[in-house]
Amino acid sequence: MGRTKVGLRWTAVRDRGEHESRALPGGEREATAGTRPNGRGLGSPAVPQRLHVPDRYRRGHGRTEEESVESGVVLLGYLAECLGRSSLAGVDLLDVGCGVKLTQAILERDLPIGTYTGIDIAAPIIDHLRGAVEDPRFEFHHLDGYNERYNPGGQPLTTETDLGVGQGRTFDLLSAFSVFTHLEPGDFRVMLQLLRPAARPGGRFLLSLYLDERSAGGHGLMDNFAAAWGDDAVGRTERYRDLKPDKPLQWALYSRAYALELVEGTGWDVVAVGDPRPDIQHTLTLAPC
């Protein structure tokens, strides 16, 4: 699987596979900087772990491995911000649909974290991370949930589905970056219900999603579509639509009203709806109620 362990040199081997690295109108690849990781820790004297991840496992559309790390750093900053903190030191994070990005950013940049628990429906990614990451703060779990795009052979998600992180286990913070962007409404709601028991009182859940709106900053999916096809392309979603049915769930697009309606009764309160920013689409910040 081409993994690289602690202390080995950073490599940017291009491993072309299922990963599509060009910028999509969906704007999921929004990383900008491309600096080489400098290996300098933010407070930890430990040598940062060099975690090479083949391109086929990087699904956040980072153009290169370095850009993916940069994007991960940005997203971790957004997570700290949503807790009103400057870092994730001491924070127990559950990252849903984890992919590899946050793990790689934390390890490459030696960023502070209490514990990191990643779950994903893609078994090869979880297998890769389990084999490559030795840091005891990290654990990875495979959830064999059905998703037409990412795991068509999986089991339908229900409110009884076992997340696999351990009965009664709770976290300070939950994240789902570029995951609800690929969920149809039924799974959108089930995932919120499934994840609710994992939140500690006072905790937060930050997720990104596609809303059928233009935004002031111009970083969103529909900003890109409007630029390409005009304003008429925007605001035509009454509730939900799969924007590109020939590539199912590439762009699961919601009206704001319907997305908020889907949250109702799931045990979460909406704290904020965030505009698209660099490296992220619209966001919902949720708190357990």
Ligand SMILES: C[S@@+](CC[C@H](N)C(=O)[O-])C[C@H]1O[C@@H](n2cnc3c(N)ncnc32)[C@H](O)[C@@H]1O
């Ligand atoms: C576009 S990738 C984003 C990965 C990562 N969060 C990032 O930002 O780089 C979407 C990921 O979500 C996973 N996924 C999709 N539906 C899921 C679900 N219901 N539960 C857990 N993971 C899911 C996919 O397997 C895939 O790895």
